[in-house]
Amino acid sequence: MTRPTPLFRPLALAAATLMIFPLAAQAGPLVIESWRVDDKTLWEEEIIPAFQRKHPGVTVKFAPTAPTEYDSSLTARMTAGTAGDLVACRAFDVSLNLYKKGQLEKLDGKPGLENFPDSAKVAWQTDDGRETYCMPMASVIHGFFYNKKIFNELKLAPPATQQDFFKVLEALKASGKYTPLALGTADQWEAHQVVYTGIGPNHWKGEEGRKALLNGKKKFTDPEFVSVWESMAKWTPYLGKGASSQTYADSQNLFALGRAAIFPAGSWDIAYFRQQGKLDFAAFPPPVTAPGARCHISDHTDIGMGVNAKSKNKEDAYKFLAWLGSQEFADLYTNRVTGFFSLSNHLVAVKDPVAKQMMDWRKSCSSTIRLNAQVMNRGEPNMETEFWNVDSQVLNGKMTPKQAAERMQAGFAKWYAPQK
Amino acid sequence: MKRVSSWQVWAFLLPALAVYSVFSAGPLIDTLRLGLYITDETGAKHYAGLANFHTLLTDPGWSDGFWNAMGNNVEFFLIHMAAQNPIGLLLAALLSQRGVKGAAAYRTVLFLPTLLSVVIIGFVWQLILSPLWGVAERMLGWVGLEGLFQPWLGEEGSALATLSLVSVWQFIGIPMMLIYAALIAIPDEIVEAAVVDGAGPWRVFWSVRLPLILPTLGLVTILTFVANFNAFDLIYAVKGAVAGPNYSTDILGTFFYRTFFGYQSQVGSPTMGAAVATLMFLVILSGVGVYFYAVQRRLQRYTF
Numbered sequence: 073m074t075r076p077t078p079l080f081r082p083l084a085l086a087a088a089t090l091m092i093f094p095l096a097a098q099a100g101p102l103v104i105e106s107w108r109v110d111d112k113t114l115w116e117e118e119i120i121p122a123f124q125r126k127h128p129g130v131t132v133k134f135a136p137t138a139p140t141e142y143d144s145s146l147t148a149r150m151t152a153g154t155a156g157d158l159v160a161c162r163a164f165d166v167s168l169n170l171y172k173k174g175q176l177e178k179l180d181g182k183p184g185l186e187n188f189p190d191s192a193k194v195a196w197q198t199d200d201g202r203e204t205y206c207m208p209m210a211s212v213i214h215g216f217f218y219n220k221k222i223f224n225e226l227k228l229a230p231p232a233t234q235q236d237f238f239k240v241l242e243a244l245k246a247s248g249k250y251t252p253l254a255l256g257t258a259d260q261w262e263a264h265q266v267v268y269t270g271i272g273p274n275h276w277k278g279e280e281g282r283k284a285l286l287n288g289k290k291k292f293t294d295p296e297f298v299s300v301w302e303s304m305a306k307w308t309p310y311l312g313k314g315a316s317s318q319t320y321a322d323s324q325n326l327f328a329l330g331r332a333a334i335f336p337a338g339s340w341d342i343a344y345f346r347q348q349g350k351l352d353f354a355a356f357p358p359p360v361t362a363p364g365a366r367c368h369i370s371d372h373t374d375i376g377m378g379v380n381a382k383s384k385n386k387e388d389a390y391k392f393l394a395w396l397g398s399q400e401f402a403d404l405y406t407n408r409v410t411g412f413f414s415l416s417n418h419l420v421a422v423k424d425p426v427a428k429q430m431m432d433w434r435k436s437c438s439s440t441i442r443l444n445a446q447v448m449n450r451g452e453p454n455m456e457t458e459f460w461n462v463d464s465q466v467l468n469g470k471m472t473p474k475q476a477a478e479r480m481q482a483g484f485a486k487w488y489a490p491q492k
Numbered sequence: 493m494k495r496v497s498s499w500q501v502w503a504f505l506l507p508a509l510a511v512y513s514v515f516s517a518g519p520l521i522d523t524l525r526l527g528l529y530i531t532d533e534t535g536a537k538h539y540a541g542l543a544n545f546h547t548l549l550t551d552p553g554w555s556d557g558f559w560n561a562m563g564n565n566v567e568f569f570l571i572h573m574a575a576q577n578p579i580g581l582l583l584a585a586l587l588s589q590r591g592v593k594g595a596a597a598y599r600t601v602l603f604l605p606t607l608l609s610v611v612i613i614g615f616v617w618q619l620i621l622s623p624l625w626g627v628a629e630r631m632l633g634w635v636g637l638e639g640l641f642q643p644w645l646g647e648e649g650s651a652l653a654t655l656s657l658v659s660v661w662q663f664i665g666i667p668m669m670l671i672y673a674a675l676i677a678i679p680d681e682i683v684e685a686a687v688v689d690g691a692g693p694w695r696v697f698w699s700v701r702l703p704l705i706l707p708t709l710g711l712v713t714i715l716t717f718v719a720n721f722n723a724f725d726l727i728y729a730v731k732g733a734v735a736g737p738n739y740s741t742d743i744l745g746t747f748f749y750r751t752f753f754g755y756q757s758q759v760g761s762p763t764m765g766a767a768v769a770t771l772m773f774l775v776i777l778s779g780v781g782v783y784f785y786a787v788q789r790r791l792q793r794y795t796f
Contacts, residue, residue: 140733144753144760151535162757169759173535258646260736261756314623316737317646322624445757453553454758457734457750465738470648486553 101131102388103156105149107142108375110343111409118408123395130388150175150380157383158392161206161376163195163441165450170378171198171205177379179204182390184397192415195373195441206376207393210405210412213430214270214370217327217335217345220352222250230356234303237359241310244333252310254332256318257464264459266336267307267467269442271358272300273368278440286447288490292481299361301466301473308469316468327351339411339430346410346424355426357433371439373415451487458483524773526766537763544767558768560739561747562775564652568743569720571656577712579660580667585697587668588675599672603665610662614729617658621645645730648740655741659726663719667712674708675701707788714783721776724749744772 104115115134123132135156137145143166149155150170159176161167170176179185180203185193188208196206218230226247231237244252257263276282276296284290290297312318312326327335328348335341337355345351360367377396379389395401402414403421410424413431422428448455462479465471471479485491530540548554583602587595605613621628621644629641644654678701686700724745727735733755735742750758752765 140755141753143756147754147760164757166757166759169533172533256646257737259732260734312624314643314646317618317622317643318624319618322622326624449757450759456757457755460734461736461738464736468646468737470738483553 100385101133102158102385102392103133103135104158104160104377105142105146105156105380106134106136106160107139107162108160108409109136109138112136114408119401119404122400122404123392126395126400127388127391130391132392146170150382153382155380155382157380157385157389159206159378159380160209161196161378163373163376164445165447167196167206167376167378168198171203175381176205177381177383177386179207179379179393182207182393184394187397187416187418189415189417191439192373195445196376196378199447206378207396208373208415209375209377209396210409211371211415212374212412213339213433214266214372215337215339215355215357215430215433217337217341217353217355217426219250219327219330219333220354221330222333230354231359232356233363233365234359234361238306241307241334245310250330251312251326251332252334253307253312254323254327254335255307255311255467256315256320256323257467258317258319258322260460260464262320262323262336263464263467264456265442266338267304268300268459268463269372269444270336270338270370271303272297272443273370273438273440274358274360274365275300275303276443277366278368278438282440282443282446285443285484286490291491292484293477297480298473298477301463301476304463304466305469305473308467311467327353339413339427342411342424342426342430343409353426355429357437367433367437368440369433369437370442371413371434372442372445375412447488448484451484453483453486455480455484520773523766523769526763527770529763529766531761531763540763544764545771548764548767548771557739557742557747558771561742561744564739564741565721565723565743567652568656568659568723569717571653572660572716572720573713575657576660576664577667577709577716580664580712581671581709583664583668584671584675585701588672599669602668605662606665608662610725611729613658613662614726617661618645618730621654646737648737651731651737652741655726655730658730659723662726667716670708670712671705674705678704710783710787713787714780717779717783718776721772721779744768744775748772 106115108115112134120132120134124130133156136142142160143162146155146159147170150159150173155175159167159170161170161176167176171178184207185204192208192211193204194201196208197204222228222244223230226243228240228243229236231240241252244250255262255267273281276284276290281290281296285292285297292298312332318326323332323335324341324344326332328345328351330351335353345353357367357369377393379386379393383389397416399416399418399420402416402418405412406414406420406427407423410427411430413422413427414420422431444455444459458480462471462476466473466476481491527544528539528541529537530543531537548558583598586592587599592598620626623629623641623643629638632638632641642650644650682700682704683696686696691699721744723743727741727743727746728749731741731746733746733750735746748765748768749755750760751768752760752762754760
């Protein structure tokens with residue numbers, strides 16, 4: 073028998089949150105909403121003091137909510153008028169929705185924004201690109217981490233092409249001592265956000281393929297999209313035992329303990345593995361499809377910052393935003409929140425070697441954002457949730473690449489006019 | 493005894509009634525109402541009649557998910573009925589025997605998991621059953637059955653059954669205690685009379701004790717039904733709101749959560765969510781209704 077109160081709990085939580093922040097919309101301390109619970113100490117001990125050195129007299133409070141609850145609780149508090157003055161923005165539709173409802177301020181012409189390239193701003197602009205509503209903060213890059221000790225022991229080199237990649241995996245499997253790939257499908261999201269959109273841009277030529285999908289020139293059933301699933305289907309034998317019930321945390325542990333050789337990763341994981349101490353690892357970009365082909369990386373605009381339209385302290389909020397656009401912040405954020413890369417035009421010296429390695433890919437490879445981040449998540453079925461499900465089934469060997477492509481295409485064509 | 497006047501009745505009822513109306517009945521009625529609206533891009537609500545329900549039940553994009561969740565929920569309930577209540581009955585019957593050594597200790601141990609948080613239960617079982625760190629495989633090995641081990645929580649065919657059994661494991665104490673209380677309330681004279689008439693222990697159980705506790709079994713059934721169709725936390729704690737693999741563990745509670753609150757980049761729809769909640773309410777209401785009209789009225793109650 074399960075306890076009969078589950079639906080009540082999230083509501084109660086929302087109500088409790090409302091009671092905790094009743095004064096958030098009044099002048100006074102600047103309250104920042106964010107989903108980066110992990111960075112709370114960093115904000116309180118380094119980022120906010122750095123801002124206050126420039127702007128003494130402005131008090132700032134960093135009030136994060138857990139990532140899975142952030143969007144819903146923020147939406148609720150925005151509607152109720154109790155949300156903080158500054159709001160961390162998800163890329164594209166979630167924050168676009170807030171802007172459309174008039175809950176975020178328009179930022180065009182505000183100081184600080186001029187320091188960002190257009191490509192960084194796209195994630196927080198209206199579809200026509202005319203209005204910007206969040207200041208870009210940072211992106212995350214996808215690739216693979218590998219355990220240097222294991223690679224040295226088995227005399228392996230980081231693979232450049234897909235062919236090399238599978239050779240390395242085969243050699244790792246043949247050695248019998250290590251799990252080749254630290255990857256499971258229990259949590260589903262990494263099968264998509266890290267795997268499909270991480271390795272895919274090399275197949276669909278990054279922005280070219282992504283835009284072709286959006287303007288209806290290409291379909292998910294076209295070879296460049298199906299081949300990603302075909303590649304993933306070949307990964308199955310190299311996953312650990314019982315990968316279908318292996319969570320993301322399990323995979324992180326496997327890799328951190330040196331029991332798995334390769335970890336399909338996002339740059340945000342650098343900080344995690346640094347905390348684990350001794351692990352000696354490096355990164356390689358997603359392998360290209362053929363020798364000499366141009367490489368493409370997923371360099372996803374992940375986090376921005378907007379101003380709550382109902383804020384009573386907008387003056388200070390804009391001061392803070394202007395500072396977010398400064399060299400000082402870019403430097404601080406990139407080097408202290410390891411694995412989140414500033415999107416501004418400033419030159420930032422990255423200190424962490426793996427972070428530097430990943431950031432340097434930007435020089436030799438073309439950047440693209442996550443395939444479905446723009447437009448594709450706004451209909452029903454939601455492409456993001458569909459992708460999680462489909463991609464993890466392909467990795468589990470429960471769905472063929474062709475079926476996966478057909479399912480995604482059918483879902484997309486259902487509500488997106490250019491695909492009909 | 494002096495008769496209580498009606499204003500006294502009201503005075504004592506009012507506080508509870510007010511709290512109940514404001515915090516339970518009000519929101520419930522408002523939810524039912526909200527299900528009749530749709531939200532547009534600007535966040536404004538418009539009255540739309542039964543449009544949400546029409547979409548939910550006829551548009552394959554929604555109805556597939558809804559019926560899948562409903563089917564899984566029925567399975568979740570049936571597993572509880574098949575495992576939790578008979579085992580609870582068995583345990584209660586054993587514990588209520590006279591002269592069981594350590595009966596109080598067993599009772600406490602069996603009831604303990606009920607008191608733990610679902611999140612802890614989910615986490616612990618996830619670890620036990622994990623192919624990487626878990627002990628399940630080694631324990632099967634002790635009896636030579638390690639070949640049977642599978643990543644049960646990750647396979648489409650077994651994930652829901654596994655989670656149901658975890659839930660059964662946790663809540664077995666409740667039916668056990670309810671039935672136990674009913675069993676020990678049966679007066680000794682009735683049992684003794686049966687024994688004098690020549691009935692063996694089995695006959696006593698089937699023909700005397702069981703019929704006498706039928707109302708309690710009915711109560712346990714309806715409590716299980718309501719709790720199961722309202723269930724959410726265990727699935728959310730173990731599998732997240734997408735209830736994988738391939739929605740095989742998706743039940744009405746998780747389906748509602750995704751619809752109402754949204755999940756990750758999926759934007760929640762309060763109005764559609766309210767429609768789902770209304771349907772859940774109707775399912776539970778009709779289940780309880782059927783029980784009261786078809787079962788409860790026919791049950792004989794005995795007073796001793």
